[in-house]
Amino acid sequence: MSITAQQLYDQMRKVQEPKGYYFNTDRERVFELLEALIANRVRYGYMGCPCRLLSGDRDADRDIICPCVYSVPDIAEYGSCYCNLYVSKEWNEGRTPRDYVPERRPPEKMAF
């Protein structure tokens, strides 16, 4: 059974918004990323971050299964996750400077 990007959007939104994490209001970008997450699940069996190179090993990539563990400090510091998928309310409202979010994942975490 495959999920559509709209279904994924609705599901994730329900879980994330109460925590203060919002989808970027750039819908085209969000849906492109959701499609990429679905593609990764088909390819690897898990929804790994579309903006990072996945190893294919779910355990090795546990920290970058979306929403990744780095999204919490990234949203706290920059108002956005690494992919600009999840953002703070302030980021969406243009009240946070939209700096490029640097990669926070330590390089030694890469399984290859």
Add this chain to the structure above:
Amino acid sequence: MSDPESLTPAENSDRPDVKIYSLSTCSHCKAAKKFLGECTIKYDFVDVDLLEGDERKAIVEDVRKFNPRCSFPTIIIGEKVIVGFKETEIKEALGME
């Protein structure tokens, strides 16, 4: 006489080579490619996630030499390495500003 349409656009002729190490799924990589395309800048790219086995390992090692964090996109413009889609840095490296 040359047909003007067959000429390389003048703005491309003395510009450095551009290579992008990208992921097929990554929004910043897509944005970088789109930006360069809109600026009519020619570039080579490799979507590293679509490679497998030894080929992927070899390219990952290449990316690490330019960018030890091996994040994407890693954009090489001449001698410059730009990590991420940073429009201002790309324009500077291309001599567009």
